[in-house]
Amino acid sequence: MKKFFRNLFSGYFLVLLILLIEIAAIVFIEFFLEGVIEAISTDPNINERVKGIIELVWIVIRVVVFVISVLIFFRIVNKHEDPEFKIPWIVGMLLLPLFTSVIFLIFGNHGLNRRDKRIVKTTTEEYNKHFQLDEKAKKEYREELGTAVNAFRYINNITKLGIHPNNRVKYYATGEEFFPELIESLKLAKEFIFMEFFIISDGELWTEVQNILIQKASEGVEIRIIYDDMGCGGTISARTPKILGQYGIKCYKFHPFRPILSGVYNNRDHRKIVIIDHQMAFTGGMNLADEYANKINRFGYWKDTMIKIEGSAINNLIAVFLQNLNLVVGHISDYNKWMNFDYPEYEDSGYVMPFGDGPGDYVSALLGEQTYINILNYAQKKVYISTPYLVPTYSLLDALRSAALRGVEVNLIVPGMPDKPVVYWMAKSNFRYLLDAGVNIYLYRPGFNHMKTAIADNELGFVGTINFDFRSLVHHFECGAILYKCPCMDDITKDFEQMIEVSEKVPRDYKFKGIKKSICSVLKIISALF
Numbered sequence: 001m002k003k004f005f006r007n008l009f010s011g012y013f014l015v016l017l018i019l020l021i022e023i024a025a026i027v028f029i030e031f032f033l034e035g036v037i038e039a040i041s042t043d044p045n046i047n048e049r050v051k052g053i054i055e056l057v058w059i060v061i062r063v064v065v066f067v068i069s070v071l072i073f074f075r076i077v078n079k080h081e082d083p084e085f086k087i088p089w090i091v092g093m094l095l096l097p098l099f100t101s102v103i104f105l106i107f108g109n110h111g112l113n114r115r116d117k118r119i120v121k122t123t124t125e126e127y128n129k130h131f132q133l134d135e136k137a138k139k140e141y142r143e144e145l146g147t148a149v150n151a152f153r154y155i156n157n158i159t160k161l162g163i164h165p166n167n168r169v170k171y172y173a174t175g176e177e178f179f180p181e182l183i184e185s186l187k188l189a190k191e192f193i194f195m196e197f198f199i200i201s202d203g204e205l206w207t208e209v210q211n212i213l214i215q216k217a218s219e220g221v222e223i224r225i226i227y228d229d230m231g232c233g234g235t236i237s238a239r240t241p242k243i244l245g246q247y248g249i250k251c252y253k254f255h256p257f258r259p260i261l262s263g264v265y266n267n268r269d270h271r272k273i274v275i276i277d278h279q280m281a282f283t284g285g286m287n288l289a290d291e292y293a294n295k296i297n298r299f300g301y302w303k304d305t306m307i308k309i310e311g312s313a314i315n316n317l318i319a320v321f322l323q324n325l326n327l328v329v330g331h332i333s334d335y336n337k338w339m340n341f342d343y344p345e346y347e348d349s350g351y352v353m354p355f356g357d358g359p360g361d362y363v364s365a366l367l368g369e370q371t372y373i374n375i376l377n378y379a380q381k382k383v384y385i386s387t388p389y390l391v392p393t394y395s396l397l398d399a400l401r402s403a404a405l406r407g408v409e410v411n412l413i414v415p416g417m418p419d420k421p422v423v424y425w426m427a428k429s430n431f432r433y434l435l436d437a438g439v440n441i442y443l444y445r446p447g448f449n450h451m452k453t454a455i456a457d458n459e460l461g462f463v464g465t466i467n468f469d470f471r472s473l474v475h476h477f478e479c480g481a482i483l484y485k486c487p488c489m490d491d492i493t494k495d496f497e498q499m500i501e502v503s504e505k506v507p508r509d510y511k512f513k514g515i516k517k518s519i520c521s522v523l524k525i526i527s528a529l530f
Helices: 002-008 011-031 033-041 048-077 083-095 097-107 114-131 135-159 175-187 204-218 240-245 314-329 335-339 367-378 394-405 421-428 431-435 470-475 489-501 515-526
Strands: 168-172 192-197 222-228 250-254 273-276 280-284 301-303 306-310 351-357 382-386 409-415 440-444 447-449 452-456 460-464 478-484 503-505
Touching (some): 114 335, 135 367, 175 204, 175 280, 192 314, 204 240, 306 478, 314 335, 351 367, 367 382, 367 394, 367 452, 367 460, 382 489, 394 431, 409 447, 460 489
Parallel strands (some): 192 222, 301 447, 382 409
Antiparallel strands (some): 273 280, 280 306, 440 503
């Protein structure tokens, strides 16, 4: 009830109300205003001069709308992106130009504004200085990584982040494993704590974390927190940054949700990062909310994963965190202060490379999509992939099929208990296409499977925040880490095997039909837009 009233009277709710009113106004103009104008022009009780003025205004409006529609049409056509994203907008512009134009201005921008482009470019140049390799090191990496070097080099060439051997990586298969260690690790902080989450929710977990952060701030620990304003709409008080600020904790809302035409409606911060001093860093799929620790029951048992990194790869996550912090505060952080550190080398084998992904001009490619594709292309024997949402791009869907068709055992695990029924229908609408190619699909029956994890041949893997949907692959700020032959790969594979034991395999003759199939056929047309 408390959350209900918080939602009802929050600025988030008011913005949604304004959004609905404005869309209603657009619909009125598009479908009804012309009829109103025609009725006025034929009404004998209205002065002819008034009629003339009204008709002139209406002509001007139509001309302006036409010019704007044409400009937006060419903007859509000339965007450097997959036609899969363009076609729905083009069809909409041809059928309903005014309505589609305004909706495009609200939802269609998944790029950065001029200020943010400048900040991203400058910060990339700043942190890249800390990841320079000599030719000898590059040669060693190529030899040790083998064919996996292509997946690492792809990320490195786009993000300018580092590839790291001799790090220690620990895998957490559940929230019950992860959160107690996170709590104890926060208590060890002596210099700084960086935290970035899509969702922070009031509850037992956040209360405990908040109390530790307040205590650490009183001890002189520098604390920076970023949370997504839309992701946290109704989950915590809008006054949280102000409340924490009273204790010296710098807390920021990422892309505060404002009325339409803000240009960032779709570009949410979906990342999950915690960095403690230069001693350890965590990333993966878990938000800071009680259901992730299974302290409360939402959609059955909540399954998710995280990793802890110790070693030089921490600098990658520091760079990724600071870049979004810079976007929030509007100025460039001192990278030398935070990244000049002599990290210990561990005897653990393997390589790890954390990275950040983002919308439009943040990176020059769909980094998350291609990372999954690279893992699928690397596989020779067996692939495990888990995703809560299966509404992927065609390229990613085709990569799953291609791996299976060339003889790789592809095992895909999705939730057995969904959190969003309509999205779940859309996932099921893709089953037949994958099953026909030989992909094994499993429904995780204990509850909601929220993990975004993949592993090929027990050698090359990914743990992070990136879902198989357009929001993650195209619109959101995301993160994760690609791993190669780290000792924890055995733990990841074992986790997948245990999940399959409690999952239901979708039969090869599965059919998705009826009204749900028809609805999904329509939704697939517009799924790329939002």
